[in-house]
Amino acid sequence: MNKLDDLPTEILSLVLQYIDIRDQTNCTLVNKQFHTLTNPLIWRCLILDPPISDKVTTTILHSTSPALGRHVRCLLYFVPFDSQAFLSLLECLPLLEILNVPGFTRRNIEDDVMQHIPRFCPQLKVLFLNKVDIGQRTLTSLAHHCHQLNLISFSKGCSLPANTFAMLGTSCPFLHDIYVELDAMDGINDDDDNNEDTANAAALDLTRCHRLRRLSLTKVPTYFARHLLTLAAAPAPASTTGPVWPQLVTLALHADVDDSHVIPFIQTHPILKTLELKQATTLTDATLDAIATGLPEITKVGFKYSCNLTDHGIHRLVRRCPPSLMLVGIKGCRIKPTLFANILGKDYSYRMKTYSTHYSFLTYLHTLDPLVLNNIRQLDDSTAAAVSAASAAATSAPLNNEQPLLLQVNNEDENGRRSHNQHQHHHHDDEWGEHDDFDLEDELEDPNDVDEYYDDDSESDFSW
Numbered sequence: 294m295n296k297l298d299d300l301p302t303e304i305l306s307l308v309l310q311y312i313d314i315r316d317q318t319n320c321t322l323v324n325k326q327f328h329t330l331t332n333p334l335i336w337r338c339l340i341l342d343p344p345i346s347d348k349v350t351t352t353i354l355h356s357t358s359p360a361l362g363r364h365v366r367c368l369l370y371f372v373p374f375d376s377q378a379f380l381s382l383l384e385c386l387p388l389l390e391i392l393n394v395p396g397f398t399r400r401n402i403e404d405d406v407m408q409h410i411p412r413f414c415p416q417l418k419v420l421f422l423n424k425v426d427i428g429q430r431t432l433t434s435l436a437h438h439c440h441q442l443n444l445i446s447f448s449k450g451c452s453l454p455a456n457t458f459a460m461l462g463t464s465c466p467f468l469h470d471i472y473v474e475l476d477a478m479d480g481i482n483d484d485d486d487n488n489e490d491t492a493n494a495a496a497l498d499l500t501r502c503h504r505l506r507r508l509s510l511t512k513v514p515t516y517f518a519r520h521l522l523t524l525a526a527a528p529a530p531a532s533t534t535g536p537v538w539p540q541l542v543t544l545a546l547h548a549d550v551d552d553s554h555v556i557p558f559i560q561t562h563p564i565l566k567t568l569e570l571k572q573a574t575t576l577t578d579a580t581l582d583a584i585a586t587g588l589p590e591i592t593k594v595g596f597k598y599s600c601n602l603t604d605h606g607i608h609r610l611v612r613r614c615p616p617s618l619m620l621v622g623i624k625g626c627r628i629k630p631t632l633f634a635n636i637l638g639k640d641y642s643y644r645m646k647t648y649s650t651h652y653s654f655l656t657y658l659h660t661l662d663p664l665v666l667n668n669i670r671q672l673d674d675s676t677a678a679a680v681s682a683a684s685a686a687a688t689s690a691p692l693n694n695e696q697p698l699l700l701q702v703n704n705e706d707e708n709g710r711r712s713h714n715q716h717q718h719h720h721h722d723d724e725w726g727e728h729d730d731f732d733l734e735d736e737l738e739d740p741n742d743v744d745e746y747y748d749d750d751s752e753s754d755f756s757w
Contacts, residue, residue: 306330333364339386342371348378354385367391374398376406383413390416390441396424396449404428411438418442418467423449432457436464444470448511455480455491458498469506469540471499476512489516496521500537508538509545511571518548526557536561545569545595552576556583563587569595569622578606585613595622602626611661611669618666624659636668 300308309320309331320331341350354362362385370379374397383389392414396402401424408430411417415438427447432454435442442465447453455478461468475481480491496517510518525537541562550573559565565588570576576599584591591614596602607628611618
């Protein structure tokens with residue numbers, strides 16, 4: 294056997310899967326065998342991005358024999374939305390498994406269009422939709438055709454029926470990842486107290502999705518979030534063992550929940566590995582202690598706007614958690630760097646952010662990465678006790694007395710170039726999401742009113 298094409302077809306097909314798209318394209322020109330084996334790989338993921346036209350792509354798919362569309366498993370639809378062209382394209386993709394429609398349109402895509410997706414693509418497993426009006430017809434069609442769905446993501450203004458979780462949870466037994474913005478769900482709105490019964494019913498429907506592994510809910514009404522955690526912490530039905538979500542490893546919840554709701558949930562879901570709580574403004578160190586004692590496999594913890602958390606609580610969390618804990622996000626929690634100065638490392642600017650007021654600069658930590666966490670774990674008991682005492686004293690001190698350790702984080706040097714620290718700062722922002730700029734002096738007047746100062750709170754700080 295002296296030539297590559299002398300290999301068995303099965304082996305050669307496996308080899309071709311591990312080369313990049315440019316080399317795969319070149320392989321189609323080698324001979325007929327290479328063309329036959331490589332062409333399905335090239336078309337496996339179809340990315341429509343300007344200047345590529347969906348109409349031209351549809352024409353190509355229709356004109357080929359055998360149909361190339363049967364090779365496509367993933368469609369990323371990044372072109373301006375045209376309903377007729379979109380549906381014509383989907384007709385060519387009967388084996389599609391992953392569909393991402395960002396919704397590049399001024400108005401939401403209507404339910405009349407979306408209801409045809411499940412009929413054209415019954416093999417769908419992953420569905421990402423933005424700026425889409427999902428009505429009962431689309432929901433019924435998904436439940437009827439797409440029984441293999443295992444991940445759904447509805448965000449950026451998607452409107453949803455109130456029975457979304459009930460329909461998909463019952464009809465899609467493999468559904469284990471849910472990412473949803475709830476502000477546009479019918480009948481769920483913090484501004485209308487009459488909607489609380491609808492929200493509670495939706496929360497109950499969600500707890501019946503017993504295969505959940507990852508759950509991310511943003512723009513969540515307070516009463517929905519609190520009722521959901523209460524239901525999830527309750528004893529599981531007799532038909533199941535353990536908690537209502539026995540496989541849950543990731544929870545991201547953007548709502549104002551407190552210790553009384555979070556701690557019981559933590560205690561009943563011990564295999565959690567990632568926990569993110571945004572806008573939980575009343576959380577205290579009691580939640581940190583519950584994480585340290587109740588989550589032996591935790592790897593990432595994120596808080597945002599939880600201003601009652603203390604330096605001492607963070608120290609205690611890190612020292613008590615297992616070494617698997619790799620990241621702690623505390624953006625907007627007003628954790629001062631002063632008490633971490635000896636363990637932050639030489640170049641720690643990327644772990645903090647400096648805010649300016651009319652009178653001074655104030656600096657707060659936003660991320661504790663593996664280096665800092667390891668330094669905290671190595672503190673001896675006497676040093677840890679000293680840190681605890683200093684933390685208690687700092688907590689009682691007036692906020693405006695803070696002397697920032699770093700005032701040049703966001704400034705340019707004398708040559709107009711960004712500093713190395715700034716570069717590192719942006720590099721780590723990618724891990725935890727973009728920072729929100731705001732006037733801290735105004736924020737200090739009303740620490741609970743976070744929406745006025747943080748506009749983009751829909752995205753998770755974690756890269757899942």
